[in-house]
Amino acid sequence: MRFRHRVAALAACLSLPLAGLVGLASPAQAATSATATFSKTSDWGTGFGGSWTVKNTGTTSLSSWTVEWDFPSGTKVTSAWDATVTNSGDHWTAKNVGWNGTLAPGASVSFGFNGSGPGSPSNCKLNGGSCDGGSTPGDAAPSAPGTPTASDVTDTSVKLSWSAATDDKGIKNYDVLRDGTKVATVTGTTYTNTGLTKGTDYSYTVQARDTADQTGPASGAVQVRTTGGGGGEPGPSGKVNLGYFTEWGIYGRNYHVKNLVTSGSASKITHINYAFGNVKNGQCTVDDTFAAYEKAYTADQSVSGTADTWDQPLRGNFNQLRQLKAKYPHIKVLYSFGGWTYSGGFGQAAQNPAAFAKSCKAVVEDPRWADVFDGIDIDWEYPNACGLTCDTSGPAAFKNLSQALRNEFGSNYLVTAAITADGSSGGKIDAADYGGASQYLDWYNVMTYDYFGAWANTGPTAPHSPLTSYSGIPTAGFNSADAIAKLKAKGVPSAKLLLGIGFYGRGWTGVTQSAPGGTATGAAPGTYEAGIEDYKVLKNACPVTGTVAGTAYAHCGNQWWSYDTPSTIAGKMTWAKNQGLGGAFFWEFSGDTANGELVSAINSGLK
Structure with missing residues (x-):
């Protein structure tokens, strides 16, 4: 079966200039309006997760959709789901897959991707037209605010502060998001979130909105744990x-x-x-x-x-x-x-x-x-x-x-x-x-x-x-x-x-091929159960011969095992x-x- 992510916009939304009337649609779609918005769902420094949402805002059905955008040099899509994504240099194109192309009036669909690099999308087009239905061409969205810092943490509250975003038309206000959901809109660069649960972990990001009501990319996230509670605190690494x-x-x-x-x-x-x-x-x-x-x-x-x-x-x-x-x-x-x-x-x-x-x-x-x-x-x-x-x-x-x-x-x-x-x-x-x-x-x-x-x-x-x-x-x-x-x-x-992480391996016998994908005749013998063995045994009895997909495998005699090692x-x-x-x-x-x-x-x- 085709793998589908039901992607929701969990973090800050960057509403890019996208479109009203779909100018290059087929005759049956000529009166159909649609928009596309981008969300940065996660950010780990060297890369990020992104989601596009296409919505039919018109009165007739949309039978297909194509979203195009530009990334700055050094930013690219590394994997995607629920759309076919291709590129020509820094210009990227995403087309619907077979099951999600048709959108009834008012319906929407999302597709997601993982990316590398620091950039945000720009110059968006939906089915060849604009993406937001009337933003002034060239009116850039605001930049991301600075990653919030947390202070005055109590059992039930935390104070957040961040550096201002920039925009060519000026910043109107900021949305504060907790665990991906907006909890406040403020005009300044500080906010105190109250009513929290003691001993609980929260994640905060901030995004700016300019005077044209365009929202920019989300800031980096700050993790906060309120004081109190009987929960076990993580180790020195915070993990x-x-x-x-x-x-x-x-x-x-x-x-x-x-x-x-x-x-x-x-x-x-x-x-x-x-x-x-x-x-x-x-x-x-x-x-x-x-x-x-x-x-x-x-x-x-x-x-x-x-x-x-x-x-x-x-x-x-x-x-x-x-x-x-x-x-x-x-x-x-x-x-x-x-x-x-x-x-x-x-x-x-x-x-x-x-x-x-x-x-x-x-x-x-x-x-x-x-x-x-x-x-x-x-x-x-x-x-x-x-x-x-x-x-x-x-x-x-x-x-x-x-x-x-x-x-x-x-x-x-x-x-x-x-x-x-x-x-x-x-x-x-x-x-x-x-x-x-x-x-x-x-x-x-x-x-x-x-x-x-x-x-x-x-x-x-x-x-x-x-x-x-x-x-x-x-x-x-x-x-x-x-x-x-x-x-x-x-x-x-x-x-x-x-x-x-499993502290054991799983294996087959009757295997002649070293690489994954070989045929077998049954489960390899194990100390307590066929087909399974402890790492402490396998590391010497059947040492690693290769790695695949971030884990290790071993082919010894006619046995084939996979297991994790200190390296993997x-x-x-x-x-x-x-x-x-x-x-x-x-x-x-x-x-x-x-x-x-x-x-x-x-x-x-x-x-």
Whole structure:
């Protein structure tokens, strides 16, 4: 299927001179008026995201559209969606694709692109005519204001200041945008935003409007976190570095909370998701009580170096996490419910979100371990879509559940969710209201891995965690960049998105071709499950032989594996920072080496 972004103008709009009457339209369109406006949806210094919106303002249907503009030298489109974009030098042309060319009166459509360079579009034409229906030719839009600075930050307010924009006709006023939505229009270059939520992250930009009511490009963004709240603060880099600790890992994997200390990982992470609590009968419940709070640890196994006693009120992983937090006070711990195996219970939970949320808080705040957990994470695989089982709760169920959790837990707890990274058209991201739900959540753990694997037992071989698309990728939209872009387009703030890293590889056997795209005869053997193996094993058993789409692959004998390495993780972290993401998370600790080299790579990459 063709990959489509439903791009919304989330950030400052630069309304470029565009058109009333479409002068070069076909006879059937001669009376049709249309406009085109440009929005700069994101900016990471060396590049930016952009969106054009074409609107039929006339009384007859528009059967096709073509938008043209000029970029200054050094600025160009690097990728685009929902339009066919070409260029001749610095002149760029975008034509509708098959499904979005027809516009009824009053209808509009958007297409988006990523660009490099500092410039903004100019000299726009729509179907050969002007783009805004009557701006004076040559009347330039205002420049971008300076990036705001934040001061006087409190629990509920922040003061913003910025340097003035310039314009040939003079500046009329400024729009202040919070997380892409206009919150105020002011005539000066300062604004104090009140009524905010304590302990919450916000992103602010500013755009100028001239006396002809033309708006210029958005300023750079300033990230602000209000004071107060019980949420876990990110590390010194300002980014989240979160790892999953599996409840069952203490058995066959022999991985315990103390391993976070001996590996050096505890000092480099900011958060831990404890996985998984179960969802039964529409309620949260502890899964393995022995592992969670009954298992006795000897002195040499314990984080504190003190042996558990038979009569102490809390033992097991929960007590070890309590000891870890005492030793590393910066770490916040969230209790994660669901996962691949236990997501079947969310459908019933969605029928009574308030009761579900109440049950979850009762588990998290159990008096025996109330000091251990700083929040809750919901890993629903997948709302209104199919995972191990199929859910039919409807597109609003996830938002309703998220709202109920926030209402129950309040602002003093973290409330997060692990979500699909299916960026395909009509895929799992489209199945639920992730944009609407994001207002209630601190962040999303976007599961940007497991795109491809030996469940397709004859191949083609493909990396399970590609950062970007590549020539020959088996499914369009199955990569991190497309998933993140789609979530942003649905209104999720960049700072609420964490990039997912797998500490394992996926592989096939019976493969003769080294490069991706080869055929196979089945899943490669693995320690615990065919087709999957820990990084700590693969780095020596099947060393990397190549890279593709920002990740690594390895061909050894007749096996073919893909997995991330410290080097590819460094590249992914640079990309995450350039995208303005809130950080990264990984699944899961026990796949790393004894000295925690993958955790270290994420930590270093986020600085």
